[in-house]
Amino acid sequence: MSEAILQTAGLGKRFGGRWAVKDLNLEVNAGDVFGFLGPNGAGKSTTIRMILTLLLPTSGNVRIFGKDARENRRSVLSRVCGIVEKPDFYLYLSAYKNLEILGSLTRKVKRDEIFGALEIVGLDSRAQDKVKTFSHGMKQRLGVAQAILTKPDLVILDEPTSGLDPQGMKEVRELVLKLSKEHGTTVFLSSHLLTEVEAVANRMAVLNHGELIAQGPVSDLLGGDSSYYSIQASPVEGAVQILRKNPWVEIVSVGNGIDVRIESKRAAELNKLLVTNGIDVASFAAKRTLEDYFLKITEGASEV
């Protein structure tokens, strides 16, 4: 069994009379890429702020590398790095200077290490440019560079692909996988995109309204969640007529395509049924959105 390097026990934060996070018990194992999933406002950033000692928990505690994070702040944070919400830098300084300053707060960093981190995120050619000239995507990449600069054992990334274009999102995902596979870094990654977590994480937890809904291996949690499908078929009317004749198919919506809900094991059967009835099927894809997933697990299909 893997060693748990991040644990929260009964973690909670109350702002005024409202609990932003309540009784949260997380467990992240060494080597995990841990997806922390939840819609905007679910309490993901509040949790990350408590983990990184920016917020004082109202209840519970955080243990990192087996130590209480607040009581052993210095030793714990020397092995952790991350991005909280968005990456903000000293705009009047160059990318190099920013990394030099932020890195030196953990340990002495060499010039080669700074350029190495910048090279990984593709910003080495802009090292001497002031950050105020950077686009959002470049700042996001610089955020990742500062997070990996001191080669931490645990990297915490709060919505790292937020505001990035598809290419930028892909690059960050590849970087996360590279950190995990090549450097053995444990990555704790928050997102409101199920597809993003699914693409990179091996374990995940789902948070909604500040409470933990589900936690476990991604394959276990998402394995049975292929009941929503999006079908691009022609003619649409003909396809709808055929679908309606089959009571095991629930038509969710009809637009340019048809969204249906079926048992996963019958997906191939449905595809075949449409084709044999003369319907041209241009695409037949599992549709898995966070909303669908929440719908499923709040119906009691998943164990918390």
Added chain:
Amino acid sequence: MSLLSIEIRKTFRRWRTYIGFIVVAGAVILLEVIIKLNETRMAQNFSHGLSGDFLISGSVLNAWVITAFIMNSLYIHVPFLIALVAGDMVSSEATSGTLRFILIRPPSRSNIITAKFFAMLFYTALLILFLGALCVGIGLAFFGGGDLISFQTGMPHIVILPAHVAAASTVMAFLAAILSMSVVGSLAFLFSTLVDNSIGPIIGSIAVVILSFIIGNLPFEFLESLRPYLFTTYMGIWQLLLNSPVDWGEVGKYALALLGYDAAFFAIAYFVFVRKDIKS
């Protein structure tokens, strides 16, 4: 890099930091040029009140006299330049989001706030020393040296410091001015830890300074009891050092009061900062 050197580097990489130096340089150069252009008339005006009691030969205007005059003129305005940077030390990092980045690193909040405080003191000292060096430097170039003749505020006498004493007294006066201005810096610094925007601490601290000056100077008896508690009461410490003889007891009392305010403002800032939830 030590935390202090990081904070000093950050402070002096910002354009805003140099506003104080530019304003001070502009004001001092302007004042000294104007005085130089009107030297004869100004010297006559200055010595007019003295001619009945003193036999004056040569010009009474010299580097030390001009420096004391400029210090008198600017010590109401310099606090604004101090607050401009001190009020921004913590709040600007909260606004820009960089506070999150530095507080998730190993150094403790206590060390970070202390480093920021000393960086603020360093800026304050440098600005006052710059003001002093410029006043004296240009003064010596334009007017040369001589005896320092000054009218002590609230005292019924004129002080004449011989040339060899004037230089040392002026240096001491500027060192005391650093202590005096550090209290304004500490107050702005405290305000900077309370809010997440830069304007509030700057305006807030200046408002407190102005209000304290007003209360301290209004000729109402019922305000007398308040004056010992106003830090502005002690900000004129540097003037005591241009007196003859210097009342060292009074200087010590003023210095202790100013150090007390510095310590109190820093202590509050410290306790606020180390317990603060970082939501920005």
